[in-house]
Amino acid sequence: MADLSVLTGGRAGDGINSAGLLVSHLFNRMGYYTYMYFDYPSLIKGGHNFTITRAADIPIGACREQVDVVLALNQDTIDLHRDLMHDRTVVIFDSGKAAADGQGVPVQEVLKEEQAPEVMGNSCMIGALAGATGIPFTVVEEAFRKQIPRGLDKNLAVARKGYASVKQVFRVERRGQEPFPLLSGNEAIGLGLLHGGLDAFVAYPMTPTSNLLHFLAGVAEDHPLTVVHPENEISVILMAHGLAYAGKRTAVGTSGGGFCLMTESFSMAGTNEVPLVVVMGQRTGPSTGLPTYTGQSDLHFMLHAGQGEFPRLVVAPGDIMQACAWSARALSLAWSCQVPAIILVDKTLCEGITPLLEGAFPDLPDGERPAAPQGGPYRRYAITDSGISPMLHPPVPGSAVKANSYIHDEAGITTESGDVTVLMTGKRLRKGETLGRETGFLDPVVSFGSDGAPTTLLCWGSTLPVCREVAGRLGIRGVQPVVLSPFPDEQLKAALSGTERVIAVEENALGQLRMLCARYGIAVDAAVLKFDGRPFAVEELERRLAEVA
């Protein structure tokens, strides 16, 4: 199996993320599946940033523990990552900024010769990477033409000199696969929401979902989409309430701290039945925690956030395919079932970059708009068998549309009647049952690996790709509930039937999915937990599994 990892490192502010993405595009154009991990501290300039681009001939979504090539834009990249290097790791470095055993690239001299600005130094290093790994220069040209059309000629001239400055160490074989679109999880979520009919997106910047805000703000420049960045997260979710009440399919984006501020209005969506979608990107907590690192410690917070009892949709996609599909479905289900929905992701998924393969955009039911009321005033909260009342938005001629955060009657007028409270609680619970039936048709539990093997990995969210790869290597099974509320306990029990040993793999300290399973009588025999803010590497997970075998 072809499998190559390239670490690109430099100072924050040196464009490391863009450089790593270009490395990914080179391998994408060579016909490989790629995965890019981006590691950065919470500062703007000067700290150490690095990316790891991994290329393989099977779809991947996790890093290996060691890298085969180091592309060093500074000395730190060599000094800080010795533990990731093996005997034959090739080090390519900017000879003006670093010294090492390997191939030096005279970046400053090249820039001077070409009278190119400092920022084009990365192009020189990428050219050198292509030269050292035997990637034809035409592939560099194609990638640059598509990804950095501005200053193309000069960038290519600089890259060509970088290409010629090194000797070829090995040769990456070209595979016959057409290049895929390379997307971050944030972008996949954004496209899924657009596919689901998104009209408006409201957010206050917070890692790891800020780039979703940036992406959709860019889309809104020339597409019919309203994007707002208001004063705080409280305003964010309330603007979303107003937009959705008036008929616009709306989502908000945040992380745990921002969602804390939103919970009061999240609960309001439970009672006023305004459809809301929250994209919730987890990072290492509690509180500010490790702002730019990953974690899966907010599952129970999402399941229980907000006072009172009300149905909610919580979906936790595991890769960008699922992120795209389930973002579209979450928006669709929030509106068809009139419930608040959470798309629960994390830094690993939001900011990791992988190819979007075919089939990410699901067919969605047409949202039918109920007819205007006949022979009587409109009742926004009419009692129905499904629990779902016809939802209209102002203006409705001849009728007032009343949304209310208090317990209310069918017309939306406040009541303190115990009987009406019981009726409306029943209506809410029936909505939850309807939502459970709807999600049941959508494969809420995903199985992978060797069917019938005695050991099963149980994972959720962004640990899916590493579990899928490890299950493949070890010949074991894997199961991932994508929907976490309403909890698909029947489907999960069916998926786990016949297994002898279930091992939960989670990036939190308490084993939150395991706790959730226990509530439904689903036994988990062991847990492999990680909570240092970094995602599992492939070999690391294998080793940890061996410890609990």
Add this chain to the structure above:
Amino acid sequence: MSPQTLITGARNTWCPGCGNFTIQFALRNAIQKLVDGGVPLETIVLVTGIGCHAKMADYLNINSFYSIHGRTIPVATGIKLANPDLTVLCCAGDGDAYAEGLDHLIFAAKRNSDITVIIHNNRVYGLTTGQYTPTSPLGFRGRSTPGGTIEAPFNPLSLMLTSGAGFIARGTTRRMKELEALISQGLKHHGFAFIDVLQICASYFNASELYDRQGYALSGHDPADFDAACRKAEEWDYNTDSPIAFGLIYRKEKPVFEAQFAHRRVSVAGRAEQIAKILDAKR
């Protein structure tokens, strides 16, 4: 349509003598005038917070969003963004707009959101039975401050002037006709309109005597003059015993927040086509 149909059948639970009745009838009449002037009733939306004032959502037979405490304004901005053809107004209490949700008030003024905000400023928490608010006078003895408050009130008019509001008025429940006219003007103003209504609370802070004795209707004041508006706003500090002006303090037309979203370039391509274009750029 008669004004009566603007009132729902919900049982009214305000205290006898409550200032909210005055605001309700002034608002009802102002809405009726809008409708008579050709604005379809179904295009008017009321957003309320939580408190005695907020029962307006139950009592007026118009579109309403009965929100949570302090959170009327961002909901109203969202509704206006969704559909600029709607006329959107907020009824909020002084606890709502000046304490719990002060940030939203300042930002709505800053961005000139095209909504009308009526503050039922009775200078006391009524529904929670008599605690001080940001506009209670210094030394106010409420249930949370039995020895009297130790913080002076702030001046909401000065705050709105500093925040960039383009329509700033003060009315009182002691002068219903003038209040109705101010609400009508506010609803017609293109941009953010702020009306502080000195409302009496019959149960916990009945300042009728003060508002009658010190209150006067503005005349000879130029609402286009910012400096004059600042001086007028500072005439009474919501604390000491000085003259209290009622009327339009300041008015200036500015670009409207929601209108600027409509000016964006918008492609005519369908959604699927747009997504395909974005994906192609990522290859």
